[in-house]
Amino acid sequence: MDTKKIFIVDDHVLFARSLAGLVNTFPNYQVIETFNNGAELVDALSSGITEPSLILLDIKMPIMDGIATMKWLKKYHPFVKVLALSMEDDEQTILAMLRNGAKGYLLKDTQPDLLMLAMDSVIQQGYFHTELVTNVLMHSLHEKQTLEQEFALKENEITFIKLACEEKTYKEIADEMNLSPKTIDGYRQQLFDKLNIKNRTGLVIFALKNKIIEI
Amino acid sequence: MDTKKIFIVDDHVLFARSLAGLVNTFPNYQVIETFNNGAELVDALSSGITEPSLILLDIKMPIMDGIATMKWLKKYHPFVKVLALSMEDDEQTILAMLRNGAKGYLLKDTQPDLLMLAMDSVIQQGYFHTELVTNVLMHSLHEKQTLEQEFALKENEITFIKLACEEKTYKEIADEMNLSPKTIDGYRQQLFDKLNIKNRTGLVIFALKNKIIEI
DNA sequence: ATTTTACACAGGGTTTTTCCTATTTTTTTT
DNA sequence: AAAAAAAATAGGAAAAACCCTGTGTAAAAT
Numbered sequence: 001m002d003t004k005k006i007f008i009v010d011d012h013v014l015f016a017r018s019l020a021g022l023v024n025t026f027p028n029y030q031v032i033e034t035f036n037n038g039a040e041l042v043d044a045l046s047s048g049i050t051e052p053s054l055i056l057l058d059i060k061m062p063i064m065d066g067i068a069t070m071k072w073l074k075k076y077h078p079f080v081k082v083l084a085l086s087m088e089d090d091e092q093t094i095l096a097m098l099r100n101g102a103k104g105y106l107l108k109d110t111q112p113d114l115l116m117l118a119m120d121s122v123i124q125q126g127y128f129h130t131e132l133v134t135n136v137l138m139h140s141l142h143e144k145q146t147l148e149q150e151f152a153l154k155e156n157e158i159t160f161i162k163l164a165c166e167e168k169t170y171k172e173i174a175d176e177m178n179l180s181p182k183t184i185d186g187y188r189q190q191l192f193d194k195l196n197i198k199n200r201t202g203l204v205i206f207a208l209k210n211k212i213i214e215i
Numbered sequence: 216m217d218t219k220k221i222f223i224v225d226d227h228v229l230f231a232r233s234l235a236g237l238v239n240t241f242p243n244y245q246v247i248e249t250f251n252n253g254a255e256l257v258d259a260l261s262s263g264i265t266e267p268s269l270i271l272l273d274i275k276m277p278i279m280d281g282i283a284t285m286k287w288l289k290k291y292h293p294f295v296k297v298l299a300l301s302m303e304d305d306e307q308t309i310l311a312m313l314r315n316g317a318k319g320y321l322l323k324d325t326q327p328d329l330l331m332l333a334m335d336s337v338i339q340q341g342y343f344h345t346e347l348v349t350n351v352l353m354h355s356l357h358e359k360q361t362l363e364q365e366f367a368l369k370e371n372e373i374t375f376i377k378l379a380c381e382e383k384t385y386k387e388i389a390d391e392m393n394l395s396p397k398t399i400d401g402y403r404q405q406l407f408d409k410l411n412i413k414n415r416t417g418l419v420i421f422a423l424k425n426k427i428i429e430i
Numbered sequence: 431a432t433t434t435t436a437c438a439c440a441g442g443g444t445t446t447t448t449c450c451t452a453t454t455t456t457t458t459t460t
Numbered sequence: 461a462a463a464a465a466a467a468a469t470a471g472g473a474a475a476a477a478c479c480c481t482g483t484g485t486a487a488a489a490t
Contacts, residue, residue, distance in 0.1 A: 099429060127350075134344050137352045156467090165420070167413040169446065182469045189449075198382040199448080199476090204419040205380070208430050214314065215423050371437095384476065397439045404479070414446090415477080434489065439482100446477065451470100458465070 004123060005050075008034040009041050009069065010058035010085070015108070019056065019085075026116050038064030042072055051080050053123055057102070059086035059093060067093070070100035081122050085110075094136045104128035158212060160187045165204050165213045219338060220265070223249040224256050224284065225273035225300070230323070234271065234300075241331050253279030257287055266295050268338055272317070274301035274308060282308070285315035296337050309351045319343035366409055373427060375402045380419050380428045 006023055008031055010016040020031040032052055035041045038061060045051070055073075059066030066084060073080055084102040086093070094105055103122045106115060121128035129137075153161070156177070163173045170188065174181040192198065195206050207213045221238055223246055225231040235246040247267055250256045253276060260266070270288075274281030281299060288295055299317040301308070309320055318337045321330060336343035344352075368376070371392070378388045385403065389396040407413065410421050422428045 129349050134349055134352075135342075137349075154467095165416055167417045171446085180469055182471090183467080185448080185470095186468070188447085192448085199384075199415075201380055201415055201419050202382045204416050205430060208423060215420060386476080395439050397441090398437080400478080401438070403477085407478085413478095432490085434487100436487075437485085439484085441482085442480095444477105444479075446475105448475070448477105449473085451472095453468100453470075455468070456466080458463100460461100460463075 002028050004029050004053040004119075006031045006119075007041065007052040007055045009036075009038060009055060009061070009066075010034070011036050011061040012058070022112055022115075023056070023119075026119070029116075029119065036063075037061040038066065038069030038072070041069060045077060051077060053081065054119060055080060055082045056085050057082050059084060059088060059097065067096045067100065070097055070102060074101045081126070083118060083122050083128070089132060091136050091139065094133060095140055098133070098137075104130075105133050106130065107132070157187055157191060160184065161191070161203060161207050161212055164188075164200060165207050217243050219244050219268040219334075220247045221245065221334075222247060222256065222267040222270045224251075224253060224270060224276070224281075225249070226251050226276040227273070237327055237330075238271075238334075241334070244331075244334065251278075252276040253281065253284030253287070256284060260292060266292060268296065269334060270295060270297045271300050272297050274299060274303055274312065282311045282315065285312055285317060289316045296341070298333060298337050298343070304347060306351050306354065309348060310355055313348070313352075319345075320348050321345065322347070372402055372406060375399065376406070376418060376422050376427055379403075379415060380422050 006029055008016050008020055008023070010019070013036070016034045016036075020034055023029050023031050033044065033049070035044065038057075041055070042064065057066050057069060061069075064072075066086065070082065070084075073082065078101065082102045084094075084097045084105045085108055086097075086105070087108050088094075089107060097105055104118050104127055106118055106128075110118075118128040118130075156179075159177060160173060163176060164170075168176070170184045171181050174184045177184070191203065195202065197203060197206060204213075208215065221244055223231050223235055223238070225234070228251070231249045231251075235249055238244050238246050248259065248264070250259065253272075255278075256270070257279065272281050272284060276284075279287075281301065285297065285299075288297060293316065297317045299309075299312045299320045300323060301312075301320070302323050303309075304322060312320055319333050319342060321333055321343075325333075333343040333345075371394075374392060375388060378391060379385075383391070385399045386396050389399045392399070406418065410417065412418060412421065419428075423430065
């Protein structure tokens with residue numbers, strides 16, 4: 001029972017093969033299966049194959065990509081450990097993987113010994129995070145003005161949005177901002193157009209996404 | 216200009232003093248001022264004292280605690296670097312500090328050499344995070360069911376909440392859930408009561424807080 | 431077997447939100 | 461100072477959200 005069973009999911013056959021070779025040189029690790037995309041993995045798991053100790057999961061794949069695969073795993077195999085292995089180092093992708101339960105995130109140009117360390121760490125401690133990931137996590141706490149800039153919100157609009165995210169009526173907001181309810185309604189309408197939303201819940205989501213408010 | 220100027224903010228005089236002594240033994244570090252609480256720091260910075268290279272900030276303090284101090288600093292001195300130094304290791308506190316811009320978070324029983332490493336790291340790389348902090352960050356991505364449990368939401372209620380957070384009308388939600396609009400209105404009302412909210416925006420915020428939806 | 435309890439649903443009314451289309455006022459530009 | 465642009469404001473109305481109370485039915489508890 002000492003040997004850790006590994007699945008590899010990656011559409012680059014060559015890479016998958018050589019990675020399998022590498023992993024097999026690690027003591028106590030054995031690659032049991034390789035799949036070319038998420039769908040193949042899902043099929044296999046659905047048809048009752050035993051969960052591995054760890055899945056090495058590529059992100060950019062045809063058919064069913066890493067994020068979709070993670071979402072499926074989260075739902076149907078929430079306890080299987082996954083180490084994301086990818087070329088992309090963009091924040092959104094990394095966060096999406098982590099949010100959906102990836103235990104670690106490595107770039108594909110990682111050194112073999114770091115990969116082994118990461119695999120050990122995920123299996124033993126449940127996670128492994130490089131500085132890259134830590135940075136992304138930290139940054140995601142702050143970022144702020146991303147799209148906010150794009151929409152060029154005015155001071156009053158931001159104030160309005162903030163208040164609209166509290167459980168206030170537009171009348172109350174008008175009072176608080178010392179403006180006519182009709183003006184507030186004007187703000188509302190302009191924002192709905194500009195942000196392409198249909199009602200106040202859309203406004204709340206927008207505010208959250210753009211860190212205009214915090215929860 | 217090689218010598219880094221340090222402020223210490225801590226209400227435990229004895230600790231502050233000995234910490235100052237310790238820091239002064241580090242090469243290129245000098246403690247310029249110590250304050251007994253956040254308010255004193257704010258006073259000093261407001262009256263024009265030069266920003267230090269780094270502030271070592273305690274969290275639990277009378278008068279103005281670490282979190283309040285961070286909020287103030289975030290607003291008026293957003294670029295000053297702060298290393299939180301604290302006894303508390305609870306998730307909420309750590310997150311609150313990070314969210315408000317702390318560059319690192321150390322427990323007070325940290326070894327001196329780790330403290331020095333952390334200080335170096337914050338000044339040079341802008342941050343320093345221990346495993347503790349990484350764990351908290353990761354956990355904060357997932358946690359889920361915290362209060363959700365407390366309110367014992369039923370499956371249908373959760374579905375309703377999810378849909379209500381999209382920009383759908385209650386009529387549309389009713390259709391999608393194959394229920395009468397009146398039933399949906401019943402869910403709405405019960406949830407408003409149970410969660411103590413006044414309108415749909417409250418529902419969205421609740422859903423986010425409790426990770427019923429993700430943004 | 432009977433009472434509770436839980437759930438889906440209804441009637442009907444008030445308030446708020448949302449939408450569309452102007453007009454006035456203020457600010458900026460020329 | 462006149463013209464143009466931006467911001468505040470209005471009227472009016474339909475739609476949706478919100479609120480309260482009550483009924484039938486099926487499941488659960490006693």
